[in-house]
Amino acid sequence: MKYRRILAGATAACLLLSGCAAGGANAGGGAGTKRITWLVRSDLGAGSAAWAKQTAAAFARSHPGTHVTIVSAPVAQYNEKFLTMYAAGTPPDVVGTYAMGFGTFYAKHMLADITPQLHALNIHLSKYFHKSVVDTMMRNGKIYGLPFSDPPMVVLYNRTLFQKAGLTYPPTSWTDRSWTIGQMLRDAKRLSHSGSTPAQSVYGLIMGPGQLGYTAWLWGADMFSPSGPTHARPYRTGLPDQPHVDSGQFLAAMTWLADLITKWHVSPTADEATALGVLGNPILSGRVGMEDTLITGLHVFSGAHPSFRWGIAPVPYGPGGDLSPTGVSGWAVAAKSPHPRTAAAFVAYLTVGPAAASYAKIGGYVPSNRVDLSIYLHRLAALPGNGQTYAQDAQVVGGGILASDGYIFPAKVFSGGPHWSSEFVNGTANVWNGKESPRKALTDLQHSLDVLLHQERAAGG
Amino acid sequence: MDPATPLSLRRARSVRPSRQARREAFWFHVLISPWIIGFLIFMLYPIVGSAYFSFTRYDVIHPPHWVGLANYAYLFTRDQLFWKSLRVTFTYVAVAVPLHLAVALALALLLNVRIIGMRALRTIYYLPTIMPQVATAMLWLFLFAPTYGVIDWALSAAFGIHGPDWLGSAHWVLPAFILMSLWGVGGPMVLFLAALQGVPNELYEAAQLDGASAWRQFRHVTVPMISPLILFNLIVGLIAASQIFATAFVMTQGGPDYASYFYNLALYNNAFVYFKMGLASAQAWILLAIVMMLTLLIFKFSARWVFYGSER
Numbered sequence: 001m002k003y004r005r006i007l008a009g010a011t012a013a014c015l016l017l018s019g020c021a022a023g024g025a026n027a028g029g030g031a032g033t034k035r036i037t038w039l040v041r042s043d044l045g046a047g048s049a050a051w052a053k054q055t056a057a058a059f060a061r062s063h064p065g066t067h068v069t070i071v072s073a074p075v076a077q078y079n080e081k082f083l084t085m086y087a088a089g090t091p092p093d094v095v096g097t098y099a100m101g102f103g104t105f106y107a108k109h110m111l112a113d114i115t116p117q118l119h120a121l122n123i124h125l126s127k128y129f130h131k132s133v134v135d136t137m138m139r140n141g142k143i144y145g146l147p148f149s150d151p152p153m154v155v156l157y158n159r160t161l162f163q164k165a166g167l168t169y170p171p172t173s174w175t176d177r178s179w180t181i182g183q184m185l186r187d188a189k190r191l192s193h194s195g196s197t198p199a200q201s202v203y204g205l206i207m208g209p210g211q212l213g214y215t216a217w218l219w220g221a222d223m224f225s226p227s228g229p230t231h232a233r234p235y236r237t238g239l240p241d242q243p244h245v246d247s248g249q250f251l252a253a254m255t256w257l258a259d260l261i262t263k264w265h266v267s268p269t270a271d272e273a274t275a276l277g278v279l280g281n282p283i284l285s286g287r288v289g290m291e292d293t294l295i296t297g298l299h300v301f302s303g304a305h306p307s308f309r310w311g312i313a314p315v316p317y318g319p320g321g322d323l324s325p326t327g328v329s330g331w332a333v334a335a336k337s338p339h340p341r342t343a344a345a346f347v348a349y350l351t352v353g354p355a356a357a358s359y360a361k362i363g364g365y366v367p368s369n370r371v372d373l374s375i376y377l378h379r380l381a382a383l384p385g386n387g388q389t390y391a392q393d394a395q396v397v398g399g400g401i402l403a404s405d406g407y408i409f410p411a412k413v414f415s416g417g418p419h420w421s422s423e424f425v426n427g428t429a430n431v432w433n434g435k436e437s438p439r440k441a442l443t444d445l446q447h448s449l450d451v452l453l454h455q456e457r458a459a460g461g
Numbered sequence: 462m463d464p465a466t467p468l469s470l471r472r473a474r475s476v477r478p479s480r481q482a483r484r485e486a487f488w489f490h491v492l493i494s495p496w497i498i499g500f501l502i503f504m505l506y507p508i509v510g511s512a513y514f515s516f517t518r519y520d521v522i523h524p525p526h527w528v529g530l531a532n533y534a535y536l537f538t539r540d541q542l543f544w545k546s547l548r549v550t551f552t553y554v555a556v557a558v559p560l561h562l563a564v565a566l567a568l569a570l571l572l573n574v575r576i577i578g579m580r581a582l583r584t585i586y587y588l589p590t591i592m593p594q595v596a597t598a599m600l601w602l603f604l605f606a607p608t609y610g611v612i613d614w615a616l617s618a619a620f621g622i623h624g625p626d627w628l629g630s631a632h633w634v635l636p637a638f639i640l641m642s643l644w645g646v647g648g649p650m651v652l653f654l655a656a657l658q659g660v661p662n663e664l665y666e667a668a669q670l671d672g673a674s675a676w677r678q679f680r681h682v683t684v685p686m687i688s689p690l691i692l693f694n695l696i697v698g699l700i701a702a703s704q705i706f707a708t709a710f711v712m713t714q715g716g717p718d719y720a721s722y723f724y725n726l727a728l729y730n731n732a733f734v735y736f737k738m739g740l741a742s743a744q745a746w747i748l749l750a751i752v753m754m755l756t757l758l759i760f761k762f763s764a765r766w767v768f769y770g771s772e773r
Contacts, residue, residue: 076710080733087521108522108736270717271607271626418734422715429717430631448541455539 034342035067039092042072047362055355059346066342091334093343098329101412102137103238111144112333117344128352128369132406136328145332146351147368152400153315153324156283157290159387160308165190170313172392174399180317188266191289204266204289206282209257212410212424220320221249229407240414243449245442254438262434270432294327295366301383309387312396326404416456423452515742532743545719546727550703557642558698565646569653590647598711601641628713631720649694656687685768692767696756703752724748
């Protein structure tokens, strides 16, 4: 009996201590403090981590009675962290949509409608954002988050190689219709030459199919519509639909991309591209003429000392236009947040408040907030090797945001986007090795995607 | 206890242990309780939980919904990636585990001689085992890099051949992982080394007197004597190899063309990327069943080749 009493006492002490510990954690902001949790990425460098810390402290100072707790995870484990916190019943109040993407979070009802809170805060979104960018985080007229970063696709090119080849630089205007994929290919052929060893070869162009093959948009095709993304229902609903990767335009696009490697030899094979990129972006090797990239990719230059000058140009026109996606990321409030009003105020603070401006100063992200765009452009102009003026950079970046027309990376739009993306990447892998024809790969991929759609609609688990 | 002892005294002794015994029992419970609590919370609860979730449709966000055997039926009959990941994983296991054992044993034999600096050599061979898996993966990414990677450079320098795209080719990615698995050979090697040093010298002397060659000594003395360790390393290797995850997650994400889509990667994707925790739980239990079956089979046939010293 005595021992039972001792054990009971020990258990009670443990419970008491754990209760104190929980109380201690909650006691950070004092009684009545509204504590919100903010899930941030931990893989964006020391500057980003310091910014998060300062932002949390500054928000608490400007909003007495609040306290922001930072929880961090690298992008590869970001979803995992969010899910486990959600499953434990303690989801983060404020979460980023850069990892899994808005589409999946929305489809799973994980995000809160913050329209009323934003109205209460009297925030006029049109003052800060392009409508198409805000629309990416809206469904049925309700706002489920605010955009934070909006990097467009651009063509990054080596001006020194262009100069050596006697080529005219690509234009900086997105409305210049002389800049086509045909012109790009002609330039790439002039830039390319093979050396006696792979280390001496110069490649004119690196251009990939993009997430779910969005490069096919230049041919007017899309994975979910033979007539392009503007006609594809999934971009409005966020739900994947009947795939069409075997359509004529989609095949034409993938064949053109494969021909860059296997027929015209202006692009490196997959293994050569891996080798070129072993120390970062292949363009840093100085042996790549042009590369299509999300503009955030330019920040490889921030810590580099390139031996060449570089510039940025719009995505060229294809037979179907020049639509290309942006990589919109935003901040949203979790549906189960116990303090949705405070969390929404924090989202506003991050996207249209002082935090957005301070991040534009230190981060590599293109702010969605137009007011802060000039801060980013000044940083871009100061990057080592940039051979363009501030005005030229501004024309390319600003034009790219408008040209994307609110179309963001497909895997971020759709529910289950990562699954579709994985299927596409694996299904086309052998095309870029030259081991399979685009027609054969896309026929097989069409079958796999049909099966996937069927499985998704009747999914277990 | 003496049967002549009065019944009342016997009862009293069985009911009231000595003060010393009670004190020991108390401290036993106190000291073991962290482990028991940890086991209950971090092992038993997740095990029971995953067994339950495997019979549910559960996306983590919403409450689980009971679906009976639907997840298992779906995996076996409709999920092509399930079979693909099983094939990839057990091809890897079938090659990597025996290779691992053979190289570990060969290294142990080489390191079981008395020369100057042998302790340092043993330490060097063991060191890679304690490296974190992610660091190992990053290191091998550089080693496997096409053209400029150390391996392709060495192939080019030594034989004048252009090495393959190890991680970018569907044909070479699995051999690359098998090659990389040898990085962790230090663990079983140390165990083999300990076992080799436990083989009595008299057995070798007797074999030599009988005119046995070095190979026959190895075949008929060394192998039987260390066979329990071979069995142990085989089973541990089988379990570890069938759970390969971190290196594939960092290096290839299962590609290209799902050629390195290991079972645990598929399980992870279902759980944390595709929101199919029920399906992932079913996968976990299927893997457990397969590994358990293979282990039992190995045990069943081990009687034919494992020699225990106490056997008659």
